[in-house]
Amino acid sequence: MLIVNGVSQGQQPVGLNTDNYLPASSILFNPAAAFTSPFAVDINVASIDALAYNNLAFANHLSLLSLAFGQANGMEVTYGSPETIRAFSDISLQGPSAVIRYSDFSFGLITQVRSAASLITDVVPPNLDFNKILEDSLYQFPASRFAGLNWSEAGVHFGFSKKASKNLQVSIGANLKYMIGSDGISAITSQPLDFIKHSEESTMSFDRVIMRYGYTSGFGEDIQHKITQFGSRGSGFGTDIGFMISGGQGAAAYSWKAGVSLMDAGFISFSNDVQRYHIQTDTAVTVTQQEFNTLISADDFTALAAGAIEGKGTMTAESGPLKIWLPAALSFQGEVAVSEQFYLNAAVVQRMPLADQQVQRPNSVTLTPRFESRWWSAGIPLDLNDYHKLQVGGFFRFGPAVVGTDNLAAAIIPSKFEGADIYFGLHFFFSDIQSGGAYKSGSLGCPKFR
Numbered sequence: 001m002l003i004v005n006g007v008s009q010g011q012q013p014v015g016l017n018t019d020n021y022l023p024a025s026s027i028l029f030n031p032a033a034a035f036t037s038p039f040a041v042d043i044n045v046a047s048i049d050a051l052a053y054n055n056l057a058f059a060n061h062l063s064l065l066s067l068a069f070g071q072a073n074g075m076e077v078t079y080g081s082p083e084t085i086r087a088f089s090d091i092s093l094q095g096p097s098a099v100i101r102y103s104d105f106s107f108g109l110i111t112q113v114r115s116a117a118s119l120i121t122d123v124v125p126p127n128l129d130f131n132k133i134l135e136d137s138l139y140q141f142p143a144s145r146f147a148g149l150n151w152s153e154a155g156v157h158f159g160f161s162k163k164a165s166k167n168l169q170v171s172i173g174a175n176l177k178y179m180i181g182s183d184g185i186s187a188i189t190s191q192p193l194d195f196i197k198h199s200e201e202s203t204m205s206f207d208r209v210i211m212r213y214g215y216t217s218g219f220g221e222d223i224q225h226k227i228t229q230f231g232s233r234g235s236g237f238g239t240d241i242g243f244m245i246s247g248g249q250g251a252a253a254y255s256w257k258a259g260v261s262l263m264d265a266g267f268i269s270f271s272n273d274v275q276r277y278h279i280q281t282d283t284a285v286t287v288t289q290q291e292f293n294t295l296i297s298a299d300d301f302t303a304l305a306a307g308a309i310e311g312k313g314t315m316t317a318e319s320g321p322l323k324i325w326l327p328a329a330l331s332f333q334g335e336v337a338v339s340e341q342f343y344l345n346a347a348v349v350q351r352m353p354l355a356d357q358q359v360q361r362p363n364s365v366t367l368t369p370r371f372e373s374r375w376w377s378a379g380i381p382l383d384l385n386d387y388h389k390l391q392v393g394g395f396f397r398f399g400p401a402v403v404g405t406d407n408l409a410a411a412i413i414p415s416k417f418e419g420a421d422i423y424f425g426l427h428f429f430f431s432d433i434q435s436g437g438a439y440k441s442g443s444l445g446c447p448k449f450r
Contacts, residue, residue, distance in 0.1 A: 013049060013423040014368050014381040015395025015404035018335070018345045020252070021377070022402075024099045024427060027108060027157055030242035030261040030333060031173030034099050034106040035161040038252050039429045044097040047425020053362060054087035054119075054419055055388055056080055056130065062417035064410060079130035085121040085144070086386060088362050090114070090327075094425065099157060108157030110175060116327055117148035118360040122192070135199040140192040147324055147359045150182040150218065151268055153238065164245075169254070171244045181234030181268035183218030184324045185298060186357040187211065197289070204292055207284040209313070213298075214276035214322040214357075220299040233273050238266025238326050248337075259333045264326040264361075265354070271321040279305060281313035325358035327351065343370045345379075362386040366406075375399060381406055389418075 016022055017029035024042040026033035059075045095111035122142040133139065155177030164170045194207040216233045244259035275298075285308040295301055309315050330352055335345040345368045351360050363386050370379035381393040383406050395404025403424045405411045410420035 013395075013404060013421070014345075014347070014366055014383070014393065014406060015377075015379060015397070015402060016423065017347070018343075018368060018370060018379070019372060019377055019397065019402070021372070021374070021397075021429070022427060023101075024097050024108070024429075025425075027099060027106075027159075027173060027175065027242075028110070028240065029263070029331065030244060030259045031157060031175050031240050032159060032161075032171040032242035032244035032259060032261070034101060034108070034157075034159050034173060035169070035171040035244070036246065036252055036254060036257060037099075037101070040101050042099045042427060042429040044094055045426040045428055046096075047092075047094040047423070047427075049090070049092045049421065049423040049425075051088070051090045051421040052419040053089075053385065053421075054085075055082045055386070056085050056087065058416050058418045060416060061414045063412055063414045064405075064420040064422065065412050066414055081129065082124060084123055084142070085119060086362070086388075087119040088117070088360065088419075090116040090361070104161050106157065106159035106161075106173065108175075110155040110157060110177065111153070113152045115148075115150045116359045116361075117146075118327070119144060119146045120360055121145075125192075133197050135197050138194060138196055140194055141189075142192050143189050144187075145356060145358075145360075146185075146187045147357055148183075148185045148219070149268060149324055149326070149359050150184070151179050152182070153177045153179040155238075167247050167249070169246045169248075169250060171246070173242045173244075175240040177238040177240075177266070179236045179238055179266070179268050179326075180232050181216075181236060181270050181324075183216045183233060184268060184270050184322055185213075185215040185219040186322065186324055187213035188356050194284075196284075198286075202289045203286050204289055205284040205286045207281060209279055209281040209285070211279040212277070212318075213279075214274060214318075215298040216270050216275075216322065217273035220275065220297055220302075234268050234270030234321070236266055236268035238264055240264065244333075254337060256336045257334070261331045261333070262352075263329045263331060265328045265352075267323050267325040267355070269321045269323045274322045275302065276318040276320070276322055277302065277305075278316045278318055279309065279313065281309060283312045285309050285312050323355075323357060325355045327359045327361040328354055329361055341371055341373050343372060344368070345370060377402075383407075 016025040020037050023034040023037035024044040057077050093113045097110045099108040121144040125140050128139050155175050157175045159173030161171035189211045193209045196205050240263050242261035246254035246257035248254035287308050329349050331349045333347045347366045349364045365384040366381050368379050368381040377397045383391050391407045393406035394408050405422045
């Protein structure tokens with residue numbers, strides 16, 4: 001059978017992570033999840049997901065659907081007043097991937113191309129209103145951490161499942177991934193910086209700047225045109241590890257299950273075409289507003305900073321590779337089978353800061369009632385996105401197709417638009433041999449379609 005699906009590594013695509021009929025997707029959320037699927041072979045042909053979210057800037061009367069139909073002309077951006085600024089983006093293209101179960105074991109191959117970025121700040125001073133920056137007034141921008149990565153990955157999956165008792169199944173799994181880094185960028189300000197927007201000569205001044213940043217050449221040119229170009233400027237390793245227990249007649253015929261997983265633990269080290277700098281000002285530096293507003297690349301920023309800081313501080317080029325960590329997270333999952341085809345799932349995703357130079361992902365707490373059968377499934381996830389905003393999503397699978405979003409309002413209803421996500425893709429799977437409706441362990445036999 002063909003199944004359309006997608007894989008998001010930022011905000012979690014609940015319809016794919018929880019559906020037992022999509023193990024090639026669910027192992028990216030918890031590598032032990034392959035054993036709750038009724039299928040022996042699942043092949044992902046291609047899938048795509050796009051996510052963007054922030055809590056600072058939003059547009060009124062806008063949705064993902066209206067954006068798709070080009071109805072964003074004249075869009076006016078308004079700024080909120082968040083306690084801390086958080087912004088995330090993640091685009092994922094999953095290529096040919098597969099999961100095979102045989103007896104108590106699972107094996108798989110994973111390929112993906114991904115692009116992700118994040119910005120997280122410390123507490124924003126209460127007098128900083130981005131809608132109204134007064135001239136000749138002193139403001140502070142909080143310490144911040146920004147990172148972005150473009151990379152591709154190829155990995156292998158292994159899993160093992162065994163009965164611990166008559167009605168208790170224990171499963172473990174891991175994905176080991178080799179990554180090729182196309183481009184990376186990181187910028188860290190270790191303390192708040194002062195800035196003033198001057199009325200005279202349309203200039204801006206900055207003081208108390210302590211900043212470390214680095215980037216590869218792909219971000220050194222026009223970022224808007226180069227961000228999706230993939231080469232090879234670095235490499236690294238990553239892993240996903242999962243553990244799951246389930247109660248019932250078997251792993252795929254459970255009355256309840258609970259799991260914990262570690263996702264995207266790893267880093268990419270860039271050693272080719274890398275620039276790294278350390279900036280520290282002694283007195284205020286001044287640039288024109290035009291120079292600041294027309295920055296479109298890291299090279300432009302480096303040239304502007306070098307000219308502005310001369311004689312007023314230090315700008316030191318640093319040697320060595322640029323190491324950026326993946327958007328690691330720890331997740332806890334639980335699910336009960338309310339009836340034969342109706343489930344209630346809960347999941348918590350907590351980002352894990354492993355280093356200052358790291359892409360982050362949104363936190364989430366999700367509760368999802370789900371109907372699931374061989375030919376179709378549907379659910380309505382209730383998601384507390386980044387512990388900040390409660391939103392309602394939806395997903396639907398029918399025969400060969402599934403489509404979903406974790407924020408229905410942002411997808412289809414023109415409203416306060418802070419970001420959105422949508423996922424879909426293509427799967428091809430074979431059923432396991434069944435005996436009396438139960439999984440027959442240890443045999444693949446001639447596959448048949450379900």
